[in-house]
Amino acid sequence: MKILHTADWHVGKVLKNQPRIDEQKTVLRHLVRVAQEEDVDLVVVAGDLFETSAPSPQAQGLVMHTLMALRAEGRHVVVLAGNHDSSRLVHEVYRPVLGELGLHVIGTPQRPDRGGTTTIDTRSGERAVVAALPFLSHRYAVRAAEVLLHDPSRHNQDYANRVRAIISVLCQGFTPDTVNVATTHATLLGGRWGGGERAVQTLLGYEIPPDTFPVTTHYAALGHLHRYQQIDGPCPIAYSGSPIALDFGEEANEPVALVVHATPDSRAQIRPVPLVGGRPLRTLRGTLDEVVAAGEQAGEAYLRVILTQKASAGLADQVRDKLPNTLDVQIDEKFRARADTRVTRSRIGRSPTDLFADFLSEREIDDPRLGAMFAELLEEA
Structure with missing residues (x-):
């Protein structure tokens, strides 16, 4: 049988x-x-x-x-x-x-x-x-x-x-x-x-x-x-x-x-x-340039991308623009902000741009464009 x-x-x-x-x-x-x-x-x-x-x-x-x-x-x-x-x-x-x-x-x-x-x-x-x-x-x-x-x-x-x-x-x-x-x-x-x-x-x-x-x-x-x-x-x-x-x-x-x-x-x-018919799944880990290079060889696979670099504005969009099959973009845990490592500073006498810079630093976001955009918004306010 x-x-x-x-x-x-x-x-x-x-x-x-x-x-x-x-x-x-x-x-x-x-x-x-x-x-x-x-x-x-x-x-x-x-x-x-x-x-x-x-x-x-x-x-x-x-x-x-x-x-x-x-x-x-x-x-x-x-x-x-x-x-x-x-x-x-x-x-x-x-x-x-x-x-x-x-x-x-x-x-x-x-x-x-x-x-x-x-x-x-x-x-x-x-x-x-x-x-x-x-x-x-x-x-x-x-x-x-x-x-x-x-x-x-x-x-x-x-x-x-x-x-x-x-x-x-x-x-x-x-x-x-x-x-x-x-x-x-x-x-x-x-x-x-x-x-x-x-x-x-x-x-x-x-x-x-x-x-x-x-x-x-x-x-x-x-x-x-x-x-x-x-x-x-x-x-x-x-x-x-x-x-x-x-x-x-x-x-x-x-x-x-x-x-x-x-x-x-x-x-x-x-x-x-x-059995055939299901699209493969792949996880890519590395910097933006590294995952893009690897992803170009991934064929039709759906991708999960784990970036080994600090977050920055539009980073996930950059990945998806280069690799359209990407379904998930993450920052590697080593590069994420940790609440227990933040330094508490007095806000007295400090400018909004300084406070915003502290905010980005605490979250390990390394992107000068964000500071510039924030400053422009303050000037327009």
Whole structure:
């Protein structure tokens, strides 16, 4: 059986006021081509379809079109809600609509017999059992445990134990004769952050151990961490990562989808397939002349520029004039004004131009033009 694993699309993402929707259209079209060319039987989308819980019509249209294209030619598709998604939107709108088209959509935790565990028969006659758990907040983990486990005493256990117990229930349908797949949107201990994940939901309180998945699992398809990686555990476990670098903390990530070969009697084999369409991100650091020289070799990459010189009037505009793909301009921390180094001087008897010069000096702004402009304004006043 061939499985295509993807996650963390974050459709609707805007980076420093730059929309990414055109890039996402291109990369998701490529994802569909990968599904077609690899002739996969099952597609797993492990959460974070959208960047926000209130996605725009344009973002929703792209996601809906992509999911239906992935479903074409008899492929099965399993979709989870992630922490950026609205679980109610996914559960109450996408689940019934896409369910009519044969997609398996899970927005909120469900009992095995209500969609939490799905049995899939492929075109070639192979059978898979998919246990699916969308993202769980601490608050929702208590409610999910009550629904799935009917044991209020478990509410006092920590988050990881609740998730382990829920996944155990969902995986009870695994058999020796089926390809057993578990999928969730969560942070595993030992996972490496991609740089752009929402930090409050990747802290220790939200981490779960790899042995959360039972040994009967042939493959665990994860979403939430944006960098492709495999995690050691009782079964093959992997994050597919995001199909585009979402912010400058992810510029070193290599966008891929994962093609997984699995049979009931063998260990799953994972093969990353590069995805194209997202523009690269690069950080340039140096003086104005240095970053301009480097930026001219950066091609179509979006740029973050960190200047190793003192601020001056119009400096950011100069960077953007020379490098139109620049989305962010910063002054290196070493050259920023520090409040604890300012010298407090008496203002008595000092001219406004002297006071303004002190102001510029305290903020380490070295630009004689500002002093001259200030003096001209005083003369005109």
